[in-house]
Amino acid sequence: MSNEKLTPQRENFSEWYNQVIQRAELADYAPVRGCMVVRPYGWAIWENIQSALDRRFKETGHVNAAFPMFIPMSFLEKEKEHVEGFSPELAVVTIGGGEKLEEPLVVRPTSETIIGYMYSKWIKSYRDLPVLINQWANVVRWEMRTRLFLRTLEFYWQEGHTAHATAQEAEEETRRMLDIYTDFAVNEAAVPVIPGRKSETEKFAGAARSYTIEAMMGDTKALQAGTSHNLGQNFARAFEIQYLDENNQLQYCWTTSWGLSTRFIGAIIMTHGDDQGLILPPRLAPIQIVIVPIFKNDAEASQVMEMVEEVRASLAGRFRVRVDDREGMTPGFKFNDWEMRGVPLRLEIGPKDVEKRSVMAARRDIPGREGKTILPLEGLAETIDSLLAQIQSALLQRATAFRDAHILQPESYAELCSAVEGSWALAWWCGSSECEARLKDDTRATTRCIPLDQPGGEGRCCICGAPAREKAYFAKAY
RNA sequence: CGGGGUGUAGCGCAGUUGGCAGCGCACCGCGUUUGGGACGCGGGGGUCGGCGGUUCAAGUCCGCCCACCCCGACCA
Structure with a gap:
């Protein structure tokens, strides 16, 4: 944490973005150009994104699996548009165990090819369809210009890969997953995205049709926040993913792929953040409530800490709560620190609160005195439950109003x-x-x-x- | 790849004519503080990007190399 103020968004939005990531300890630069280290607090956001998405994938019949990160170079070359789209940004392994490899291995930039190869082995009959597999993975694309979370050489994502008997089923799947991304973005991240179809020039290399959710950042620039591709029979033909239908006729499958990456963390930062730092939507925040104890001497400290523990215990089963009991820091410093980290709700507990059996609550989305309210201990969990819901919906409303105004x-x-x-x-x-x-x-x-x-x-x-x-x-x- | 720039403590930087490697923040210890970014005193931390050259002496001058950043081109 630094004592200095953030660069204001209006002055330099990019600089603001970089500083927030560093100071909120979301990520750091790795020793290799363009690579990032996702720090525990940033990864905790990703874990919450993962569980929100994974739940939705499972509810719609998908299962998780893991495919290798090395792909034979020749696989990439089997689909013309795909190789043309990705070859400039491939990392290639040519030596293994000190020996030059017979065939170079590509570090996956995405996994359509290797998954297509496996599907061709697994799928024989219409009874095998549909195949609905997702994987949580890292991929590598050798980008020229990088930005933390938005565009790094290596990033983390999920990629779903499905195979279907008919064109219609594949299109339905593509649209279903786009709907899931939209639902996730709006209802979990409070990011009001616009779902739509990509133009021919903007579509995924090798897709018949690509869909996207587009989000508006705080500087009004657009961010592609998730994509869902109908691959038609392009990859099925390239990898011979075929099945026998009810009439004993050999048919090519229709496949889809869809992905959402750690880039989405960038979307959350740039949609909600302000000049005090990050603002996290309560549903995805690693810490939803931080309790800051305030006291002047040992006598006050023991009274205050007793009540802090009482409050923490009453909330802990229901919310993600943290008590900031760090010594040698003033409450003012802690307020700024947790605001930088985007914690949606702060509870201040001092001698006055002990006396009145209440806590001072401060909303992250409403800065200063206006966002503060005194909450009685009586029914605190219920009050906070609805307060967090209010914050969640206020963030969505504010972002939607901003977008529509632009x-x-x-x-x-x-x-x-x-x-x-x-x-x-x-x-x-x-x-x-x-x-x-x-x-x-x-x-x-x-x-x-x-x-x-x-x-x-x-x-x-x-x-x-x-x-x-x-x-x-x-x-x-x- | 083209143009420009920067490499000195974790971060940001200063370092004069070549002459003991410094400042702020951060970090550690002690004390006083604590309801919106506290203060005092003490302390730890260096392959000055790398290699070579000039010199009694190089962070400083010269040569080569490396890395990174910015602007273009290109791209999720």
């Missing part, structure tokens, strides 16, 4: 170009890659997604003026 609906190309400076644009688009490229050249903004929620009707492409049936979101992205 979405413009331009009618002309000139309006579109100015809209993407500091906002997102929702505009008619004809669907052509040329139009995307033109906007990107002129503004550096890209097509984020074609939202599932469409206005209907028809319009004119905001870029070329051709007839358009769909609106798309355009924005600068991380």
